[in-house]
Each structure stands twice: as C-alpha cells, then as structure tokens.
Amino acid sequence: MDADVVVVGAGPVGLLLAAELELAGAQALVVERLAEPSREPRARGVGPLAAEALQRRGLGARLDAFHPRGRADRARDHGSEKGHFGWIHKIDQEMQDEPHRTGVLIAQPDLERVLAEHLDRLGGKALRAHQVTALEEDGDGVTVVCGAPGGELRLRAAYVVGCDGGRSTVRKLAGFPFPGTGPLMTARRADADVLCPAGLPPVGRTPTGTLFHAPGAVGTFDFEEAEVDPRSPVTTRELEASLCRVAGTEVTVTALRGATRFTDQARLVPSYRLGRVLLAGDAAHVHSPNGGQGLTLGLLDAANLGWKLAAAVDGRPGLLDSYTAERRPAAEAVLHNTRAQSALMRPGPHTDALRDIVAELMDLPDVNRYFGRMLNGLGTRYPLPEAGPDAHPAVGTHCPDLVLTAPRTGGADRAAGASLYALTERGGSVLVHTDGAGLPPTAVEREGTDRESPDRESAVTVVRVGAIGGGELSAVLLRPDGVVAWAAAAGAPADPAGLDRALRTWCAPV
Ligand SMILES: Cc1cc2nc3c(=O)[nH]c(=O)nc-3n(C[C@H](O)[C@H](O)[C@H](O)COP(=O)(O)OP(=O)(O)OC[C@H]3O[C@@H](n4cnc5c(N)ncnc54)[C@H](O)[C@@H]3O)c2cc1C
Incomplete structure (x- = not known):
C-alpha cells in the first residue's frame, strides 16, 4: 500500500479529511490535479459548525485573524451585515438562540492555505499536478491511476475518497448516481470595469434577474438564458450579454480581470459510499452557494468521516455506514433550502409579492430564528441508534466549546x-x-x-x-x-x- 487512504482533491474538504485521518492514526495521501493552489474567489467563510470543527483542532486563532477583513468585504458587497435568505438580508445574529456561535469569514484560498499547513504539521502528504484518471477496486483495496508529470502513476490504498469537487471524476469513475434538479439560473461574478451609457440600474432585483455592481466588480443572477458549457471560461462577450439582459440596457465590459460562473443545480448522491470508494464535499452534493452553506457542509463531511474511516483502515469498518446516515440528511436540508431561495429569486411580480411577505415575516423573532437555524445548521441532530428515547437532548448535536x-x-x-x-x-x-x-x-x-x-x-x-x-x-x-x-x-x-x-x-x- 502507498497509503491507507488516497484522498483525491486538495480543496478544503480533501485537506481537512486528510488531516483528520492522520490525527486518527491512518496514513493519508492527497492527490491534486492543480500544480498550484487555486486563487479563485469562492466561499467567503464557514458557518458556526465548521468554524467549531476547526477550533477543536486548535485553528481558531489562525482563522479569527481573517475575520474582520472578511466581515468588511461581505458588508460592502451585500450592503448589509445581516445574513440573507434568497438575498433578503434580515437574519440577525443577535436574535438567534445561540448568538455566540458564529461562523468565521475567511476567503476560501486563505482557508485552504491554513488547512494545508495544518496537514503538513500532522505529517500528511500531498502530491500536486497529479490528476486521477482511473480507479480499479478489488477485495483488498483500490488502485488509483493518476496522470503525473513523470508519466502514469498507480497508487494503492485500502480506501479512496473523492473530494474532487462538483464535477468529481471519482464519483463518475465509481458509478455513483447523482440525481437532482437542473439549473434555474446562472450566476456570474467578475472583477471587471464596465461602461453603461444609460447608467446601471441600482443593485438588486431587475425584471430579468439580480444585478450587483461596485467599483471594479459586477455580478448577475441571470434567469433568462440557455445553459452554457460549465467548463468553458467566462468570456467578455458572455459577461456583457448577461449584464445587458439583467440590467435591461447596453453594457460594455472594458476590462475583465477574472470571473467565475455557477448555477443553482442541486444534486446529491444516494449513498456516500460504494465499496471502498467514498465521497465528501461537493463531490457528493452540489447546490447554489446562496446562504454560504456548501463549504461548511463539506468540512463537516470530512470531520464526520475521518475517524470512522481510520477505524475501518484499522480493521473496524462498523462505523462507516453511519457516515451516509448522518451526513446525507444534512445535505438534503441544504439542497431543499437553496431550491427555495432560487424560487424566491425568480424575477417577476408574483415573486416580488412573495418576497414582500417573506421579508415581513422575517421581522418576527421566531421566524428570524427559524431562518437563522436553517442556514447555520445548529439544529443538526444525528439520530444516534444506541441512544435510547430518554437520552439527553444534546445527544447527536455538535457541542459548542464549554468552559x-x-x-x-x-x-x-x-x-x-x-x-x-x-x-x-x-x-x-x-x-x-x-x-x-x-x-x-x-x-x-x-x-x-x-x-x-x-x-x-x-x-x-x-x-x-x-x-x-x-x-x-x-x-x-x-x-x-x-x-x-x-x-x-x-x-x-x-x-x-x-x-x-x-x-x-x-x-x-x-
Ligand atoms: C462562485 C462560488 C461561490 C461560492 N460561495 C460560497 C460561499 O459563500 N459559502 C460556501 O460555503 N460555499 C460557497 N461556495 C461553494 C464552495 O466553494 C464549495 O462548497 C467548496 O469549494 C467545496 O470544497 P471541496 O473541497 O469539496 O471541492 P473543491 O473546492 O472544488 O476542491 C476540489 C479539488 O479537487 C481537485 N480535482 C478535481 N478533479 C480532480 C482529479 N481528477 N484528480 C485530482 N484532483 C482533482 C480540484 O482541482 C480541486 O482542487 C461557492 C462556490 C462557488 C463556485
């Protein structure tokens, strides 16, 4: 064996999973197709449960250092300090049941750097510029075939975990079904300068979508277009066309420095494990980033799986089934609420009316708490099978830090x-x-x-x-x-x- 577990993908989930495996006594080897870490701006931070998972490993102070900057950036881009549901910014942290349990705002590339250093300290290994192209599973283990700078490399491990993102190669190679719903909208975020002779409409809803702009940055939630090839880079022409549609006026992009595109398709694997192949993070579930829940979901997959898989490596696989049983319902809940957010963001007078009503309801403290709990995941409670009906109500929940x-x-x-x-x-x-x-x-x-x-x-x-x-x-x-x-x-x-x-x-x- 080259390792106990080959972890495919050095995104945040793969890095944390490898660290958790190492902590639990299993040897993890991460393989990543990119030669250098990605600087793509994706998640702005993690929710309270993921923040606590990282605090439990001593990373709290390191993350906190990024929080003030992340908070200011989000307030600038969202125009509000409050959390949102379908871009209705009314979720008030002070009104929540446990207001002291908060997330941490840290840009995803910074988080990945912190996690890579954490893994390094624990002795974990990562091979960059190694792209997984094939898997061969037999009774004793899995052979992972990678394209590498020196030619093809074959790595042998007891288990392989695909943490290789929403277009997961591991998921496809192992034959996991990925059912769900297709996209209602395509979103684009760009560092760009634009020229709009008629003047851009104000930030917010328009008759065809939602528009964002700030000096040097633009974005659209675009409900009116044919599907684009998700693998193709965002071009100036594509961005311009989307801005024109959503703004309802002529817009010219004069400089494009970088852009991302994502959709709100929502898909989830029926089981997170097929034999010796497991999935975690976006490889197992995709949905729109609205509400900022994807990264937290994936990091909690990693925290849930690491020690269970280490026990399986040690010849004790009895806990592995609890991985899907515990984590899939959490993902289902996120897919559900992100679909609802997409529905609430559809353009048109009927949705406008619905948004007004939801916005008014969110002023009620109980409703505000309801939305807060939905998005921060603090209501997650695993049904632990051995705990009887009289178990303490905290059983199955994630424990906050206690003095x-x-x-x-x-x-x-x-x-x-x-x-x-x-x-x-x-x-x-x-x-x-x-x-x-x-x-x-x-x-x-x-x-x-x-x-x-x-x-x-x-x-x-x-x-x-x-x-x-x-x-x-x-x-x-x-x-x-x-x-x-x-x-x-x-x-x-x-x-x-x-x-x-x-x-x-x-x-x-x-
Ligand atoms: C524009 C955007 C904004 C977002 N905003 C938020 C937000 O505000 N909050 C939030 O919580 N989430 C957000 N998300 C989602 C969040 O970024 C993802 O949930 C998170 O990146 C998932 O982490 P991961 O490790 O599972 O996958 P990824 O981060 O996608 O990492 C997968 C890794 O696997 C590697 N890989 C892929 N294929 C192979 C292969 N064949 N062989 C080897 N390596 C491979 C990739 O190069 C990559 O490094 C956003 C996403 C996007 C696109």
Whole structure:
C-alpha cells in the first residue's frame, strides 16, 4: 500500500479529511490535479459548525485573524451585515438562540492555505499536478491511476475518497448516481470595469434577474438564458450579454480581470459510499452557494468521516455506514433550502409579492430564528441508534466549546484546561465528568492516561472537572467530530448503561 487512504482533491474538504485521518492514526495521501493552489474567489467563510470543527483542532486563532477583513468585504458587497435568505438580508445574529456561535469569514484560498499547513504539521502528504484518471477496486483495496508529470502513476490504498469537487471524476469513475434538479439560473461574478451609457440600474432585483455592481466588480443572477458549457471560461462577450439582459440596457465590459460562473443545480448522491470508494464535499452534493452553506457542509463531511474511516483502515469498518446516515440528511436540508431561495429569486411580480411577505415575516423573532437555524445548521441532530428515547437532548448535536472549571479537591493537577475544545486538539473522544455524575469506576479508570498514550482501541481522553459550562451538565462524552455521544444533566441520575453503550458504539467500534 502507498497509503491507507488516497484522498483525491486538495480543496478544503480533501485537506481537512486528510488531516483528520492522520490525527486518527491512518496514513493519508492527497492527490491534486492543480500544480498550484487555486486563487479563485469562492466561499467567503464557514458557518458556526465548521468554524467549531476547526477550533477543536486548535485553528481558531489562525482563522479569527481573517475575520474582520472578511466581515468588511461581505458588508460592502451585500450592503448589509445581516445574513440573507434568497438575498433578503434580515437574519440577525443577535436574535438567534445561540448568538455566540458564529461562523468565521475567511476567503476560501486563505482557508485552504491554513488547512494545508495544518496537514503538513500532522505529517500528511500531498502530491500536486497529479490528476486521477482511473480507479480499479478489488477485495483488498483500490488502485488509483493518476496522470503525473513523470508519466502514469498507480497508487494503492485500502480506501479512496473523492473530494474532487462538483464535477468529481471519482464519483463518475465509481458509478455513483447523482440525481437532482437542473439549473434555474446562472450566476456570474467578475472583477471587471464596465461602461453603461444609460447608467446601471441600482443593485438588486431587475425584471430579468439580480444585478450587483461596485467599483471594479459586477455580478448577475441571470434567469433568462440557455445553459452554457460549465467548463468553458467566462468570456467578455458572455459577461456583457448577461449584464445587458439583467440590467435591461447596453453594457460594455472594458476590462475583465477574472470571473467565475455557477448555477443553482442541486444534486446529491444516494449513498456516500460504494465499496471502498467514498465521497465528501461537493463531490457528493452540489447546490447554489446562496446562504454560504456548501463549504461548511463539506468540512463537516470530512470531520464526520475521518475517524470512522481510520477505524475501518484499522480493521473496524462498523462505523462507516453511519457516515451516509448522518451526513446525507444534512445535505438534503441544504439542497431543499437553496431550491427555495432560487424560487424566491425568480424575477417577476408574483415573486416580488412573495418576497414582500417573506421579508415581513422575517421581522418576527421566531421566524428570524427559524431562518437563522436553517442556514447555520445548529439544529443538526444525528439520530444516534444506541441512544435510547430518554437520552439527553444534546445527544447527536455538535457541542459548542464549554468552559471547564477545575475540581476543588483532589486530582486538581491533571484537571481540565479552561475550555472543552482545548482537550480535542489531538483528536479522539473526550469524556468530561464532575463528581456529581457519579460515574462507575469502569468508566473513569483510564482517567488521565489516554492523552499521553492514546491507542486505537479506546482513544478516549477522560477528564474530571469541577463544573462544565454553565453547570447544566454533570458529564458529557464527545465523539472525535465533536458530536455529543452521551450526556448527563446535573442533578439527574447519570445512566451509566447509556454511557457504556455510547463508549462501545463510538469509542471502541468493531
Ligand atoms: C462562485 C462560488 C461561490 C461560492 N460561495 C460560497 C460561499 O459563500 N459559502 C460556501 O460555503 N460555499 C460557497 N461556495 C461553494 C464552495 O466553494 C464549495 O462548497 C467548496 O469549494 C467545496 O470544497 P471541496 O473541497 O469539496 O471541492 P473543491 O473546492 O472544488 O476542491 C476540489 C479539488 O479537487 C481537485 N480535482 C478535481 N478533479 C480532480 C482529479 N481528477 N484528480 C485530482 N484532483 C482533482 C480540484 O482541482 C480541486 O482542487 C461557492 C462556490 C462557488 C463556485
């Protein structure tokens, strides 16, 4: 084997997946067709769940440094600090249930650089200028065939994961179906100078689409055109034609420095795994970028898959099926709301009327929270099969960072850091408990040992603390992806059988 897992694509999802595999003890090899990282301006940032996934790996401060600039850029381009649904900018962070759980605004190329450095620190390897052209799967593994500068290269691994974007070669080679809906509109974003003798209409809706312009930049959401070849570069002529259609007046492009095009087609694979081939990120799901959810979705795929696939490499494939079961519904929800946003952006007086009504509804605090929760994904709750009906409501959700207070007596020197996420940087599961939880000795016998000598059988860091967060919980078990596998409410009986089931299911899988 050349690696345990070949990860195809050094986009943000492939880079994070490779890092998560390395953290969980599997050797990952990334192959990327581009010789140099792309500078294409795509996502402006990540939502709260992806931001937290990166904070759990110690990348929080690095990302935060980019946030003020990203925030100013977005406010300038959107004309608002608020989040939007179908470009109705009314989602107010202060009105949300958990306003402190926010995303981070960082341009995608900067994020990719941070992730590449993170992977490098963990010892992960990436081969650039290697384009995957064929896959050969057999009972023991997969051979990945790449076109490389020195000729064809054949790489052998136990698994291959396609993180190779919306036009995924891996998805096509492995025969994954990709059903969904075609595009209603084509969007273009360009760094360009334009001349418009009649004067450009104001930014916003027009009778044929939506128009954006700022000094040196233009964009359209164009609902009135035949499909273009998505692989062809955006030309001056094409941009001009779209600007004329959407602005409803003559527009000349006098300088084009760079442009991107995307559509709102929405497609999703029925299963994220076929044998030894898996998909993550845009390779598994595509949809319009409205609401800025695609990158977060893909990064959470990576966080969900890394440790499960590492266990499979280690001969314990029992968790792999939970990957599709947990992540596909999250993607379905995003496809659903982006389709609704496209419908709300269609031109015409009927949509204008509908938008007015939605905009008024968004002023109601409950409705504002409804839209906020839909787009930030904080309502995501995986149905963990081993958790009974009486499981704590936090089980299956992604745990925010919580302040941990050191215990007052005994064990203080090996007690908690200031934050729960400080315990998650090296991967593995984390069990944090107070004495009040009254956990049985079997659950805590490994306390204080695993951080120094984690092993693959039960990579659980057990830490005794004085208090967790605001004191609502007496114990919490986090999976390596930050999902609450088990929790006990302070003052309630702790349910050690539930803890035992969670430990056996997620921390010592077969
Ligand atoms: C214009 C635009 C704006 C967007 N805005 C937002 C936003 O605001 N918020 C948001 O969350 N998302 C946004 N998105 C979506 C976001 O960019 C994607 O969800 C994200 O890039 C997905 O990451 P990925 O790693 O899955 O795929 P990609 O970033 O596409 O990376 C795939 C990688 O695989 C490589 N590759 C492809 N084929 C092969 C092959 N055969 N062999 C080897 N390597 C290969 C590619 O070169 C690439 O580096 C936007 C997208 C676009 C196009």
